[in-house]
Amino acid sequence: MKIRPKTFFVAIIVCLLIALLLWPINIEHTKPKHIKIVTTIFPAYDFARTISANTDVSLKLLIKPGVDLHNYEPTPQDIINIKESDIFIYNGGESEKWVEKIIADINQSTDVIRMMDLVQLKIESDEHSDEHSDAPDYDEHIWTSPKNVIKISSAIANTIANRTPNNATTVRRNYDRFESSLKKLDTSFQELAAAKTGTLVVADRFPFRYFVDDYGFDYIAAFPGCAEQTEASPKTIAELIEKVNQNPNKIIFKLELSNGKTAQTIAEATKSKILVWHSAHNISQSDFDSGKTYLDFMKDNLTNLKEALYDYSAS
Ligand SMILES: [Zn+2]
Structure with a gap:
């Protein structure tokens, strides 16, 4: 069969086009894999x-x-x-x-x-x-x-x-x-625990066991661990109020992403100030969008814990 030059030319173009289409796939295979x-x-x-x-x-x-x-x-x-x-x-x-x-x-x-x-x-x-x-x-x-x-x-x-x-x-x-x-x-938290005293009052859940045990901070919390209950008993509220009143700095903590209801009740009863203790369980969308990190939260915690504790001389 005689192949006409025009048909031959079209066939070459088609082959070139197919090769061009396959080209990026071949490149992809030779690149190091993205983890x-x-x-x-x-x-x-x-x-x-x-x-x-x-x-x-x-x-x-x-x-x-x-x-x-x-x-x-x-x-x-x-x-x-x-x-x-x-x-x-x-x-x-x-x-x-x-x-x-x-x-x-x-x-x-x-x-x-x-x-x-x-x-x-x-x-x-x-x-x-x-x-x-x-x-x-x-x-x-x-x-x-x-x-x-x-x-x-x-x-x-x-x-x-x-x-x-x-x-x-x-x-x-x-x-x-x-x-x-x-x-x-780690050194800053150790220094804080050595220099200051007081009970950290957390009117919220308490996921900080590893933290307080490692540094030796004293605390009282409304709920143990991440208990599901959100209503503190009158007895618990009374205990938290007593502890806040013993602290000259009058600071009470709530967790991030918490409704802070218990903290609000105690803050009103004791005229104390509410600060956030960030557990880094999760992050708000706005903090995520602004690129906040675990280290940022821990540095904020350090500042807030400093404010809540007091020198031994004040006790
Ligand atoms: Zn939890």
């Missing part, structure tokens, strides 16, 4: 974000700003995101029972970090633990102590650096900087 990190809670997201700054690692926070992590239910898309992640970071406590079912059949190539495996756990106070369970209920709020965050973020940094060698130098540098900020914070 996808998926985290459940804000603290995990913040640590991974700080450690992977200025790299090509992508990050996803599943529990969106403003959402209460204690009642969280994953969406079908969350499950897909976890399964498609290269590194999945979760906390692993009572509030994240839903995660266990998903990671049971997660991809073998995903590195899974359970933050509660990385620190010394504390058992929750009796009032909040599950009486029907034989296993002890561990307090899940491990990140409230900067000492724990040093251990957690070190493990996160190692995993990211191993997984993406082209970013390892940047990741190490970021981690070193983060670790030195955490150590500074």
